Every structure is written in C-alpha cells, then in structure tokens.
Amino acid sequence: MxxxxxxxxxxxxxxxxxxxxxxxxxxxxxxxxxxxxxYQVPDDGPTYNSLEDELQGKPSNAPKPSIARSKTPQATWLIPKKYxxxxxxxxxxxxxxxxxxxxxxxxxxx
Known part of the structure; x- marks a missing residue:
C-alpha cells in the first residue's frame, strides 16, 4: 500500500x-x-517536539537525568497501543x- x-x-x-x-x-x-x-495526558504532563518523540517517551521539557523519571506523568492509552x-x-x-x-x-x- x-x-x-x-x-x-x-x-x-x-x-x-x-x-x-x-x-x-x-x-x-x-x-x-x-x-x-x-491517548490522554494529564494537563501537567510533558510537552514534546514531535509525535515520534511523544511515542518514544522523549519529552522536550524532560528533567535532567539525575531527577527520577517516575515523576513524569504517563499517558493513558484510550485504545490498544498496537494500532x-x-x-x-x-x-x-x-x-x-x-x-x-x-x-x-x-x-x-x-
């Protein structure tokens, strides 16, 4: 196709x-x-430079590597991610x- x-x-x-x-x-x-x-991202979630960065979890306003990543809000997929x-x-x-x-x-x- x-x-x-x-x-x-x-x-x-x-x-x-x-x-x-x-x-x-x-x-x-x-x-x-x-x-x-x-998907849905909390209002205080990260911003991204592109859809590809977002799908790979690479926010443009990411904390420095020394800061724990677990504090970054995670997107909630509204449909199965495979699509x-x-x-x-x-x-x-x-x-x-x-x-x-x-x-x-x-x-x-x-």
Missing part, C-alpha cells in the same frame, strides 16, 4: 475527518494501511472516493 498519507483528529464522538492536502479534504482513492493514536504503529496495526481500508464513512473496528485482543 502506497500513496500520499492522510491524517485527522478523533472527535469526542469517535468520528474523524481526514486531510491530505487541505484541512478536511479527505483521503485519495486507494488501499491504505491505517494507524490510530488515541499506533504501522508494523503492529492490522487495520486496512479501501477508499473509493465517494466521500463514504469508514468504520474502523478496534479490538482489545492481541
């Missing part, structure tokens, strides 16, 4: 709208591997270009 990636934010109702070139323009027709990232990585997510969809809704069925089993 190849092509231009799309991304979007998940709303409180679980719905999402993808963007490829401009906000809300959807995904181009084709077959896609899908990743989903959904956040292309190598472990088993989700795939085909977009036909008709503006249809696509339902993603996430399972908590490994």
């Amino acid at each position: 190849s092509g231009r990636p799309s991304s979007g934010e998940i709303g409180g109702d679980g719905r999402f709208r993808l963007s490829t070139y401009e906000p809300g323009d959807g995904a181009k027709p084709g077959k896609y591997s899908v990743t989903v990232t959904s 956040s990585n292309r190598s472990t997510s088993d989700l795939a969809v085909e977009v036909t270009g008709g503006g249809e809704d696509i339902e993603l069925a996430l399972s908590s089993s490994p």
Whole structure:
C-alpha cells in the first residue's frame, strides 16, 4: 500500500475527518494501511517536539537525568497501543472516493 498519507483528529464522538492536502479534504482513492493514536495526558504532563518523540517517551521539557523519571506523568492509552504503529496495526481500508464513512473496528485482543 502506497500513496500520499492522510491524517485527522478523533472527535469526542469517535468520528474523524481526514486531510491530505487541505484541512478536511479527505483521503485519495486507494488501499491504505491505517494507524490510530488515541491517548490522554494529564494537563501537567510533558510537552514534546514531535509525535515520534511523544511515542518514544522523549519529552522536550524532560528533567535532567539525575531527577527520577517516575515523576513524569504517563499517558493513558484510550485504545490498544498496537494500532499506533504501522508494523503492529492490522487495520486496512479501501477508499473509493465517494466521500463514504469508514468504520474502523478496534479490538482489545492481541
């Protein structure tokens, strides 16, 4: 599966709208591997320079190594973490270009 990636934010109702070139323009027709990232960080949690740093637990405002890391608030995953990585997510969809809704069925089993 190849092509231009799309991304979007998940709303409180679980719905999402993808963007490829401009906000809300959807995904181009084709077959896609899908990743989903959904977690909650306490308000006093760390900040990150990128999503990759966040997934790897590398905050930009990290305490110096001499300070215990256990004091850094941890993110609570709202979905199984396996869906956040292309190598472990088993989700795939085909977009036909008709503006249809696509339902993603996430399972908590490994």
